[in-house]
Amino acid sequence: MRIAIFGASGTTGQLLTERCLAAGYGVTALLRTPETFPLKASVRTLQGSIFDPTAIADTLEGSDAVLSALGARSLRKEDILERAIPLITAAMQGQGPQRIIALGSAGALPTSLDKQPAWRRWIVQHLVYTTVLKYPIASQIAQYATLSASPLDWTMPMPPMLTNTPARGTYRIDPEALPRNGSRISRADVADFMIAQLTTSQWSRRGVYLSW
Numbered sequence: 001m002r003i004a005i006f007g008a009s010g011t012t013g014q015l016l017t018e019r020c021l022a023a024g025y026g027v028t029a030l031l032r033t034p035e036t037f038p039l040k041a042s043v044r045t046l047q048g049s050i051f052d053p054t055a056i057a058d059t060l061e062g063s064d065a066v067l068s069a070l071g072a073r074s075l076r077k078e079d080i081l082e083r084a085i086p087l088i089t090a091a092m093q094g095q096g097p098q099r100i101i102a103l104g105s106a107g108a109l110p111t112s113l114d115k116q117p118a119w120r121r122w123i124v125q126h127l128v129y130t131t132v133l134k135y136p137i138a139s140q141i142a143q144y145a146t147l148s149a150s151p152l153d154w155t156m157p158m159p160p161m162l163t164n165t166p167a168r169g170t171y172r173i174d175p176e177a178l179p180r181n182g183s184r185i186s187r188a189d190v191a192d193f194m195i196a197q198l199t200t201s202q203w204s205r206r207g208v209y210l211s212w
């Protein structure tokens, strides 16, 4: 199996790349700066922009599935997902791979906090999602809308805050809302979940919340 990875150079993206290689999958990665990518020797890298439909089509060529760990490098309005996800999903709808697992975030849906205690729901909604994380959350809302409007076989994992700690191997999975008091999960656990989705359609065509 060959996997096209968008955002392979990011913190989660590198974990995804390592796991694909460990599973024996070939990887194609579209990168802004392939020369600095630590895994470049083991990966088919393409230099280009994630906003360039030709570069996206070249990345998809010969791939069986797509992983995305794209996201803005800042909390400012960058519209990375708003611009890139429609291009990627459009390119996939031709002869491209039909399966995409795109890393999202809690907050992408208005029901995300439904299982939280009232005090926590108020704080996250009013002091986090609409202030400091205003633009990242807007991007995740847009990503969810794009994926759900596409005919593709998509899954959008929706974790809360990501940590760089080791995988625990056990975490809560909930298709309805962020698990009660769930506030963190490691990128390593999220990457493991995303890799597992390459060989199952259990969470096909839906978002799914992950949290310790």
Ligand SMILES: NC(=O)c1ccc[n+]([C@@H]2O[C@H](COP(=O)([O-])OP(=O)(O)OC[C@H]3O[C@@H](n4cnc5c(N)ncnc54)[C@H](OP(=O)(O)O)[C@@H]3O)[C@@H](O)[C@H]2O)c1
Binding pocket: 006, 007, 008, 009, 010, 011, 012, 013, 031, 032, 033, 049, 050, 069, 070, 071, 072, 073, 080, 103, 104, 105, 106, 136, 159, 160, 161, 162, 163, 187
């Ligand atoms: N941080 C959290 O706590 C948290 C929580 C829940 C969900 N998430 C979501 O998880 C995702 C990945 O997070 P992360 O921390 O692993 O990401 P990250 O380390 O910041 O990596 C972001 C990736 O997106 C790429 N990218 C950013 N801007 C780009 C641009 N203009 N053109 C091309 N590529 C661009 C980066 O490429 P370069 O290497 O070239 O910059 C990199 O590969 C994000 O979508 C984020 O919203 C994060």
